[in-house]
Amino acid sequence: MKKNAILLVILLISTFALATTLSARINVESDNKVVEVVLDYSEFQDMANQSEETLSWWFRKFNGLGIEYVGLQEENLESLMMQNQQLEVFMGWELLQQGNWRETYSPEVAEYIDYKQISEFDVFITTGTQEVFDFIYQGLTERYDAEYFDILSQEAPFAIVMKGTIEEALYQQSLHLIDANRKVSQQRHKPYSSKLMQVGLGFDVDKINTVKESGLKVLPRPNTYKAWMSEKYLETVFQEFETYEMQPSVLIFGGGEVLGYPVADDLVTRYMIENDIKAGLVESFVQRGHLEPDGLDLMVRSLDYNAVRIFSVWPFIQERFKYYNYEGAEEIENSLYRAVTERNIRLIFFKPIKQDKYTVRYDQFIYLTDYNEYEKMFERFQTRIASHGMVLGSSSRMPSIRVRIAKQTLMGWGIVAASMLLLTYLLKLNKKVKYSLLVIGLLLVPIAFLVRPMLADKMMALWAAMVFPSLAMVYFCNRCFHYVYKEEKTTKLHQQILYAIKGLVIVSAISFLGALFVAAILSHIEYLLEMDIFRGVKIGQMIPMVAYVVIYASYFGYKRKNNKDQQPSLKYEDIKNFLFEDIKIIYVIFAMLFLGAGYIYLARTGHESNIQASTMELIFRNVLEENLLARPRNKEFLIGFPVLMMGIYFAKNKMKSLAFLAGLVAMIGQTSIVNTFSHLRTPVYLSAARTFYSLVFGIVVGVIYILLFEIAMRLLKYVKEMKVFQQNV
Template identity: 70%
Template sequence: MKKNALLMAILMISVFVLGVTLNTRIAVEANNKAVDVVLDYPEFRDMAKQSDETLSWWFEKFAGLGVEYVGLQEETLESLLLENKQLEVLMGWQLLQEADWREKYPSEVAVYVDNKEVSEFDVFVATKSKEVFDFIRHGFTSRYASEKLEILSQEEYYAILLKGTMRDALYRNNYTLVDMDLKLSSPRHKPHSSKLMQVGLGFDREKINTIQQSGLKVLARPYTYREWMSEEYLKVTFEDLEAYDMKPPVFIFSGGEVLGYPVADDMLTRYMIENDIKAGLIETSVQRSHINLDGIDLLVRSLNYNAVRVFSVWPYIQQRFGYYNYEAAEEIENTLYRAVTERNIRFIYFKPFKVDQLSTRYNQFIYITDYNAYEEMFHRFENRIADHGMILGRSSSLEPIRVRIAKQTLMGWGIVAAGVLLLNYLLKLNNKIKYGLLAAGLLFVPAGFVVRPMLMDKVMAMGAAIIFPSLGMVYFCNRCFQYIYREPKEERLYKQILYAVKDLVVISAISLLGGLFVAGILSHIEYLLEMDIFRGVKISQLIPMVLFIGVYIAYFGYKRKIHYNHQPVLSYRDIKTFLLEDIKIIYVLLGVIVLGVGYVYLARTGHETNIQASTMELIIRNILEENLLARPRTKEFLIAFPILMLGIYLAKNKIKSFVFLLGLVAVIGQTSIVNTFSHLRTPVYLSFIRTLYALLIGIIMGILYILVFEAGKRLFLKIRDIKILQ
């Protein structure tokens, strides 16, 4: 310590700044405790049709469960067709291919077609219902430029032509044509449909009344097509929101862009600021970041991050009724619980449960229409989130926390000091090189934050995620070296266990410091909202394993005898011997196994891989989650932490043979600690509790492993002695 006094001093100052930064973040997270649940109108309408009750009855029931809003999208030609309105919609080329179109439709249609060319990209709309026609006509004429449509007939058989372009066309691409020799043919297809069918026409007053008369409010979801976007559309939409008392607390945008983008997004921003409306960031189905809508990040920044993360109950989640040996909606409840407690979700777009797929082709399901199933799930869910101080209500949002460059720099200096410390343990640097590296690092950090702040914070977080678990394993190797070569053998088992517990706690504390550095230096609001993410998770789990090999060789050498007065250093001779080692078949087989295990370990990190936990493991996870405030990580408490304790126990018994392999497994637990805090959307307190649970349970499992090993060792010695006597 005396030789590294300057490094330790810088690290201590950095830790103090880290504490101040984390205190600010924790305070911000503590004020973000209200969760909103909004019902999806189309899904509940379809569910109500399968039940014995009306849609209004269902809405009234959910109003008593803490639900305040029902999400309602604007009507479109597509939605009108799906609701079986009296309506015909044809592409321009389809109209002209109908043999009797001149006789079937009003004469005005034929006159228009004869005088002006109808494009294959145009959309022809016809209806005999005046009510439907008036709604469509008002929707188009009040919102969009007159040159984009032509009203062909306004009597008896009403007709409108929407003028489309190639950019509006939608084509089928799910089939191919082949000849007799099975050679592919690529014909040019006519457009199957058009994006103009998804252009917003306004809200259905009858649906609005159904929702409002049930005691709920309308969460309006206006939507239109980018090519038809205009300030006039936004003006009419805002007037409708005011007129029907359905100004939303959160805008959840549909389509591929935010409302008004790209021609009138500033108008939307002003309206949202004036009315304190949050932007909804819809989490992707793989639970990572949010759906990328054009203009969404710019909008959130313009609103000073007045935004909320939205969890949509995706179809695969709706179908988890009676899942994982549960009788009802417990697994769906678990999914919602994880979303709000672990991922900063404060807005749930809720859809009813589904079972028994009726038709794979048409994706039709039977809904659960037992109200008790929903009531029980909501009550359990509300009670569980109450343990975290959360309530159901108007969704809260995170304050726009930012970490100033001065704080980032000071924290970065601590990471640099820790990095120099790690190199010194490996290479035994002389003072000139050691302090030269330190000076270079101290200059590089502020320069990096000034030039590329959003890159530099990731670089420093990556450094912390690699350096501190590696320092923890330096401590592991140091203690094992001391126990094996320099300290007398400890005969008493309970003291061996105490040493193992103590060393596990110290090593984990070092790694925990790395996790806290990641959580502190990446405390910017964009990370908490997952507008930006820390992409170094997998590599920060791999590199410490490689570094551990170097640390182990530095302490124990490679194929050479170690004396008690050996000074640990990674020597050229050890590296050369290692690199020039004759490769035996057994080494290759072991390498393949290690690589396979490593791949599975890294691939299972996250939700974007087909390699997932087994059903049994998921059931065990659920049991832990239901009984603890945070579910500890299985690989920590069941494998890595107990294995580390077993390694210390063997070292205390002067058994060196398995220290390397056990240490290699133990690294997984230390990198996992940092990985827990690298999930920046998770509140710091929850990550800390999760790690603490894993450590406590891991200690218990470690003691059990040691006792089993000790019993096995004594049994082996007893059998050996009996054979000798015989």
């Protein structure tokens, strides 16, 4: 302690900066407690069509569940056709292939096709219904410049051409043609469809009225297409917001770009600021980051982060009815619950539940039309989120929070001090070298934050994620060394268990401090909204395992003699003995098993891996989640924490090799503590609760493991004594 007093003082000051920073983040998170649910009009219409009730009836029922909004998409050619409106749409080349178009359409239309040579990329629209024509005509003329379309006939059969280019063309991927010798014949493709099919034409007044009559509000979703975007379009859309009284609380962007991008996104931003409209960040289906339409991040920054994270109920979630042995929609409810409590989701874009995957038609689903199931699910959901202080309503948002460079620097200095502490246990450093390295590290930290702040905070967080679990294992190895060489064997089992519990708590506390450094340094609002992500999680889990082997070698060496009186440091002889060791087949087998287990462990970290938990494990997780404020992590309380206790137990019983192996496995739990807080979208209180539960459960499981091992050893001893007795007899 005296030798490292300066390092400890720096670490203490850094911890104070950490506490104030983390306090500000916790205050921001604690005020963000209102969850909004928005129904998808289109899919609820499909569901209502399969039920015995009208869409209005369904909306009225959901209005009674605390839901306020229905998301309504702006109409386009594609949606009109899906609603069986009386119109036909052809690509230009399809029209030309029709042999009777001259007889079918008026002379004006025929002349246009003949002399203006309609392009194969154009979209030709025809209808015999005045109402449909008026809707399309009004939508085009009010929203877009005349250069983008031509009105060919204003009498039945009505005809319109939307002028397309190769940029809008959509092609169908098909199989290659082959001849009898299996040689591929090159195919040329004509456009199958066009992006112009999704150009916004206006909102359906009947749909708006249906929503309003049910007591709900319309959350309008304009269709955007950047090639046709203009201020004229935006002014018309904003006017419709006012005319139909459907001011959105959140703008949910569809397509490849935000509303107004790239020509008038500043106009949209001003409108959103004036009307306090939040930008919607739709979480990706792998639950990492969000969908990124062009211009979104720039818009959110321009709004000073007036944004909300959105969970869209993806099709695979809709299909989780009677999933994992549940009797109803409990697993869908679990998905919603995790989204709002663990991932800062504050708007759920809800779609009806699907009972069966397909009907007679392969492209349709059978929806759940039992309202009681929906009612039970939302009532359970509201009860569960209430335990976190959350309610349903108009979505709340987190105010912009940033970490000042001064505080980042102070916290960085704490990480440097912790690094020097770790280094002093690995190498014999004289004071001059030790404090020279310290000064260099302290100087580099503020320089890094001034030059590349958004890179420096990630690097410092990653450094903390590696240093503190490694430092925690220094304490573990120190205690093991002391128990193996400098203490008499403790015969009382309860004392061994108490030592094991104490060791686990102290080791975990050191790793926990590192986790808090990660959570504090990366408290910027962009991390909380997951616009930016802490990268290097797998590195942060792998490097401490390597560091542990080096730390253990610095204490115990490799085939080192006279360990008892030696000070811990990595010696040349240890490295030499290891490198020139005779490799036995059993070593190779163990190495392969260890690497395989390590790959599975690292691959399962995150949501993008194909290696997923088993069904039984997921059911077990659900049980914990339903009965606790936060679900403890299985790898912590079933593996990492109890095995660390066993490592202390082995050391107390002079089992040095088993203590080493236990420490290697125990690193899983220590790196997992930091990993828990590396999920920056998760509120700090929830990560802390998860770690606390893991520690408590881990102690219980650790005691059980030790008792089972003790029983097994005593049985083995009894069997050996019986064999000796029988031989003597």
